[in-house]
Amino acid sequence: MIQTIAGVTVRSLLARRRALLMLLLAGVPVLIGLLARVRGQPGDAVERTAGALDPLIIATLLPLLALVFGTAALGAELEDGSAIHLLTKPIARWRILTAKILAAAPVVGALAGGATLLTGLLIGGERGGAGVTLAFTAGVLVGSVLYVTIFVALSVLTSRALIIGLIYVAIWEGMLAGLFEGTHVLSIRQYVISIVAALDPTGVVSSSATLAPTTAVLGSAVVFVAAFLVGVRALERHQLSAGD
């Protein structure tokens, strides 16, 4: 059941022009990595790898991809009314939400993770940057699941999920969450960076990490479960608009 829904959702996510646009977007950090390699900037390759991956992918590409695919996986269907086929079937709502997350998270993970791997290896691959690149890739995969779950749930709660999600990414994750000590524990970006720092064999990321690894993992788990439950609850109460 879950595989059936996830399969059709993956196909619909990839069948549109949106997927191509997102592929181009994921290509931007790779292009930057390629330029950095061609120009061969001086300095420590490992530091430059980490310095590129944090802003380019963790702060920008990952949340944007998750926002686009997360809201498209279920919210788009609820908006255009085609979710009626899914909602008038004898399927528990948590299964529907699970299937949608299982469809969108791998798509986001593949694009964002692939971009991380390519960009990191291009910048510092054969000069000691492979380890930190792998750590970033793992962090991005965790972040994909978290962000996608949040945005799938958000798209059930509101029809303006794209705008609200964009504001959340830009204002909260981009600015406020990094400013104060107390807000670190409520930031996906800080979770991801702290997990990357814990996995990183070189230790260059530890300066940007603000949370202990256990705090980051625990926070991720709490956010995931909370977003999932909120999404299920909202889907159970979702009212499809009547025609007249």
Add this chain to the structure above:
Amino acid sequence: MTGTPEPPATPQPTASEPPSQLTSASQAPAVPLPAPLQPPPPPPDPGRSPIVLHRASRWFGNVVACNDVSFEVGPGVTGLLGPNGAGKSTILGMIAGLLPPSAGMVTLLGEPAWRHPDVYRRVGLVPERESVPGWLTGRAFVRYAARLQGLADPDGAATVAIATVDLTDAADRRTATYSKGMKQRILLAAALVHDPPVLLLDEPFNGLDPRQRLHMMALLRRLADTGRTILFSSHILEEVERLAGRVLVIHAGRLAASGDFRAIRRLMTDRPHTYTIHSSNDRVLAAALIAGDAVMGAALEDGRLEVRTADLTGFGHRLPRLARESGVSLFEVRPTDESLESVFAYLVQR
């Protein structure tokens, strides 16, 4: 010169004397009394009919889309008739569990469909919007529905359902290439794939050409003959007349009439009709009409003659004769307000 006598004694309204066992509208008092004086009627036994509405209301903000509606629907084809915006989709949405009622009770196969997705094992819904994913083939779409129903043999069930709606030849084309009628039929196939005893259809004939319409009607009639409960909405009188044995007339969110279609048709035909007449001498014609019994009233307004009649056939026969006898030439005779809206408004007043 005006003369508008009281309307003659009108036939029994169907809402209070249902010819069939369809309605329970008469069980609810027209004006709710304060609770301490008289408790509301007990809710009907939900196991009685597949679809039961008991004093169901639904409002969206300040807009009341469905107002204290009670009815039951049993096996056979039942038409939900009303003008656009009357609340048909809201009622179907509540029955299908897409919306909760704001007040009252709606049950489908004995339980509220709202937040009970298990009921969809025995219900098929054809939504109004032909929202079929265009990138799927018709067969894939129906097979998807079969899988979501958890059927043991989704491919076989899809093949049978597609054959039922007579779409086998086009089944392997993408639905984006389908005509509106084909989309409606593939939606019906998806709704039928698990062989449900209850079928709900929202405006299933919208956008179909006459041939497709006949085909769809024959199909629904065939499905009803096997004991299914079929409820469909429509704003076209003729569609309901041709297909539905029983009808629920909805106007402005209220159940205006319910029961056997012939009785409702008679109500609609026998209501006072208003005609605007343009002739060579309106005053002479008005005097002649008033002198006879063909009209209930006549009025001269803005240089035109308006007459009201309760006897449509008699009026049609007598008007030309009266005009000839009075030496008046008729230039134009047209119904003033024959819109379905006015028909419904009339039914609601009664």
